[in-house]
Amino acid sequence: VTTRPAISAWSFSRLEVFEKCPYQAKLSFADKIEQAMDPGREEALNRGTRIHKEAELFVKGEGPLTSGLARYQKHLEEAAEHYQKGLALVEDEMAFTTDWEGTSWFSDEAWLRVKIDRVDFQDSDRLVAKLVDYKTGKKDGNEVKHSQQGQLYTLAGFCRYPELQTLTYEFVYLDHNIPTTRKTYTRDQAMKFHAWFHERGMRMTTATEFPPKPSRITCKFCPYGPSRGNGFCEFGVEE
Ligand code: SF4
Numbered sequence: 610v611t612t613r614p615a616i617s618a619w620s621f622s623r624l625e626v627f628e629k630c631p632y633q634a635k636l637s638f639a640d641k642i643e644q645a646m647d648p649g650r651e652e653a654l655n656r657g658t659r660i661h662k663e664a665e666l667f668v669k670g671e672g673p674l675t676s677g678l679a680r681y682q683k684h685l686e687e688a689a690e691h692y693q694k695g696l697a698l699v700e701d702e703m704a705f706t707t708d709w710e711g712t713s714w715f716s717d718e719a720w721l722r723v724k725i726d727r728v729d730f731q732d733s734d735r736l737v738a739k740l741v742d743y744k745t746g747k748k749d750g751n752e753v754k755h756s757q758q759g760q761l762y763t764l765a766g767f768c769r770y771p772e773l774q775t776l777t778y779e780f781v782y783l784d785h786n787i788p789t790t791r792k793t794y795t796r797d798q799a800m801k802f803h804a805w806f807h808e809r810g811m812r813m814t815t816a817t818e819f820p821p822k823p824s825r826i827t828c829k830f831c832p833y834g835p836s837r838g839n840g841f842c843e844f845g846v847e848e
Contacts (some may be wrong), residue, residue, distance in 0.1 A: 615639035620722045620756050622718075627813045629827045632842065635819035636833050644832035645839030657745040660783060661726065664743050665699050668692050668727065669741060677745075681783060688741070691729055701725040703769045707811075711769055711801070712776045721810055723765040739777045740766050745784050755780055762805055763799045799808055 612758040616623070616638045627634035636642045659677070666672030668688045679686055691697045704712050705721040712718050713813040727741040727763075740762050744755075759778040766776050821844035833842040 613750045615813050615819070616731065616814055616816065618720055618722060620724075621761050624797060624809055624813060627816075630822040630831065631816065631819035632821035632844065633812065633831050633833060634825075637640070639819075640642065642833065642841055645837070650837075653746055660745050661743055663710075664726070664783075668697065668699055680783060680786060684781065688727060688729065690739065696730045696733065698728040699726065701728050703765050704766065709768045710809075710818075720739070720814065721765070724761060725762060728766070730842075731827040735770060735772045736771065737775045738766065738773055739779055740777045741781060744780050744782045747784075755790060756792070759790070760794075760799070760802045763792075763794050764806060767796050769797050837842060843845050 615635060616627075618754040620625075623634065623638060625639060637644065656677075660675075663672060663675045664678055664685060665677060667674055667685055669692060671688060673683065673705040674682055688697060701724070702714045703723045703725065704714045704716065704722045705723075706712050706718045707720045709721075711805065712724065725740050726743050729741065731739075742758075742762065750775070759780065762780050763776050766772055766778075774796055775793060776790055776796075776799065780790040821842065823844050823846045825846055825848055828838075828842075828845040829836050829848050831845065832838045832844065834840070834845040835842075836845075838845070838848045
């Protein structure tokens with residue numbers, strides 16, 4: 610039995626894993642057991658990484674508008690103009706201590722890590738901004754997850770940029786002809802999420818026990834599960 614916290618830092622995706630199955634989180638983030646990846650998932654992840662990189666390069670004026678970005682040509686061209694004016698940041702890596710103070714990404718004190726695809730400030734006074742996250746893959750069924758992710762990102766944005774007063778998060782679904790998901794928060798509204806996320810992050814980073822929570826759905830997609838994983842977990846249930 611582990612007696613001290615095994616996982617020292619969290620992110621939105623880590624929290625998702627931990628809340629679904631603490632044992633999977635331990636295998637993955639503490640023990641760092643090699644994961645099996647089914648070919649479909651691996652392809653989707655690689656494609657997502659590539660398209661994110663293409664968008665980053667295009668906005669910085671360092672790459673072409675590739676076919677994967679074509680649906681959002683206008684949006685990305687506007688972003689590139691904004692970037693040229695010095696009002697946008699791409700791949701903004703935000704790391705925070707347990708007091709939600711900013712720190713460097715690789716610092717030993719980094720407790721929460723949030724990576725934002727793009728931050729667009731309205732003006733140089735930095736009072737109003739937009740956080741943009743590019744999504745590849747499906748939107749349906751991910752609404753609750755994406756809305757929580759947006760709330761955490763917004764909270765992180767306000768902590769990182771103390772002068773900000775209004776912040777909008779925007780999810781751009783690069784694979785779909787559907788409107789982007791967008792929500793705007795004032796600083797006071799976003800700070801209401803603070804206690805909720807703090808508690809969840811703390812629960813994960815102070816945990817000393819990681820019970821398995823087998824379920825057909827969770828185990829089906831688990832890299833240590835019996836169906837599409839490597840079977841490392843002895844508690845996994847079949848589809
Ligand atoms: S196979 Fe199931 S019980 Fe085992 S770690 Fe994965 S999700 Fe948890």
